[in-house]
Amino acid sequence: MVRFRTDDGVELVGDIAVPATPRGAAIICHPHPSYGGNRFDHVVGALFDALPARGVAALRFDFRQDFGGGVAEAADAIAAIEFVRRAAPDVPVLAVGYSFGAMVALAVDGDDGQITGKLLVAPPLSAMDPVEAPDLPTLVITPAHDQFTPPAAAEPIVAAWPDAELVTVPMADHFLHGGTARVVDLALPWIDRILG
Numbered sequence: 001m002v003r004f005r006t007d008d009g010v011e012l013v014g015d016i017a018v019p020a021t022p023r024g025a026a027i028i029c030h031p032h033p034s035y036g037g038n039r040f041d042h043v044v045g046a047l048f049d050a051l052p053a054r055g056v057a058a059l060r061f062d063f064r065q066d067f068g069g070g071v072a073e074a075a076d077a078i079a080a081i082e083f084v085r086r087a088a089p090d091v092p093v094l095a096v097g098y099s100f101g102a103m104v105a106l107a108v109d110g111d112d113g114q115i116t117g118k119l120l121v122a123p124p125l126s127a128m129d130p131v132e133a134p135d136l137p138t139l140v141i142t143p144a145h146d147q148f149t150p151p152a153a154a155e156p157i158v159a160a161w162p163d164a165e166l167v168t169v170p171m172a173d174h175f176l177h178g179g180t181a182r183v184v185d186l187a188l189p190w191i192d193r194i195l196g
């Protein structure tokens with residue numbers, strides 16, 4: 001377990017796994033904390049377990065206790081990026097998230113060069129306020145039967161983004177029970193391409 005602080009002084013708790021010679025790093029943002037989401041979520045855990053074996057340092061963390069409507073959680077994600085960059089310096093960093101965590105990862109600004117790409121698993125794009133199109137390589141993984149943003153709703157949104165692709169997890173709903181291995185299978189080739 002690791003601890004780190006946000007710019008506004010909030011202490012966050014997480015877990016980090018750093019391979020011997022990382023070629024990249026990633027933060028992994030969890031689902032909505034008000035509905036039981038935390039860093040031990042099964043989708044977050046599957047990605048956290050898979051990434052270090054591919055040479056990617058992985059940091060999963062819990063958002064602050066007092067829910068901040070997504071704004072405070074974006075500050076948490078920025079602190080996580082800074083922490084993982086210290087643990088694995090001089091490598092590209094990916095912002096990864098599932099559900100609400102995907103929306104947080106989407107909101108993190110990559111203009112300063114801290115982020116190389118974004119991996120968004122089941123982002124509730126049509127259930128939340130309109131978002132600014134990411135200008136980084138972005139992969140959106142959408143369950144075929146997502147209750148919040150099914151593929152038909154996600155497709156026109158993602159199609160308007162300049163460097164994004166959408167893939168679907170068949171036979172899965174938003175909660176991805178039984179679908180985590182497929183998420184990993186879809187994510188890893190994209191990560192390999194982004195990291196080179």
